[in-house]
Amino acid sequence: MSILNSGIDAKIEYINSKSIEDTYLSTNDMINLEALMNTYSTMLLRMASIMLKDLKLAEDAVQETFINFYTSYDNYRGEAGIKTYLCKILINECRQKQRKAWFRRNILTAEPDRSSNSNPDAIESAPVRLSLSGALKKLDTGTREALLLYYYNDLPITEISKILCKPEGTIKSKLKRGRDRLKSILQEDFCNE
Missing domain, CATH: 1.10.1740 (Rna Polymerase Sigma Factor; Chain: A)
Incomplete structure (x- = not known):
């Protein structure tokens, strides 16, 4: 019994000593x-x-x-x-x-539920977050994916290129067009309010 426990403890200690990126799964x-x-x-x-x-x-x-x-x-x-x-x-x-x-x-076809914010501390930033989220949802899928990977996940363009199976130049173009489109969508939203 102690041999089994020591083996598991050694394995856990080994796993904890490695970073997630260095750890490989069997x-x-x-x-x-x-x-x-x-x-x-x-x-x-x-x-x-x-x-x-x-x-x-x-x-x-x-x-x-x-x-x-x-x-x-x-x-x-x-x-x-x-x-x-x-x-x-x-x-x-x-x-x-x-x-x-x-x-x-x-x-x-469904409208987003904007009344589900139960955190009183987040009420002030909720309209900004909802408008940004809504603006992202208005973008085409490829542009939205590139923006999410670049800004939300902090991935470099080379990694995004591998994930989306597109050349790096295409990813850069999608990011540029996406930023421009987001800017225009958000300006329209704030001008309409």
């Missing part, structure tokens, strides 16, 4: 998967909720992302970081959900 290593989930789930959820415009669908997409990562980890070649690989899986999962007829029928 097929049955739930401890590392849990560390990855704790590290990246918030970032992925934020990104998915903006892409899908629905929190429940975003939670499902993040869950499916980690399931897909766990089941296909053997395909991970290590050419990009784990964060980049998870973002790529998440984007593919979100695109798959957006292709479904139910999503197009129910989510794209």
Whole structure:
């Protein structure tokens, strides 16, 4: 019994001594998967909720992302970081959900619920956050994905290029056009108020 416990303790100590990016998962290593989930789930959820415009669908997409990562980890070649690989899986999962007829029928036609803000400290910044979120949702999918990866996830253009399978010049153009479009959308929103 003590041999088993010492082996587990040694493995946990080894995992804790490594950074998340340096830690590789074996097929049955739930401890590392849990560390990855704790590290990246918030970032992925934020990104998915903006892409899908629905929190429940975003939670499902993040869950499916980690399931897909766990089941296909053997395909991970290590050419990009784990964060980049998870973002790529998440984007593919979100695109798959957006292709479904139910999503197009129910989510794209529904109005966002603006009364769900229960945190009194966040009331002042809620209109700005809602207008930015609404402006992002008005952008086309490719531009929105590039902006989310660059500004929300702090990924360099080279990594975004790998995730979206587009040349770096295209990503730079999408970022420039996206910033310009966001500026015009936000100016229209604030001028109309």
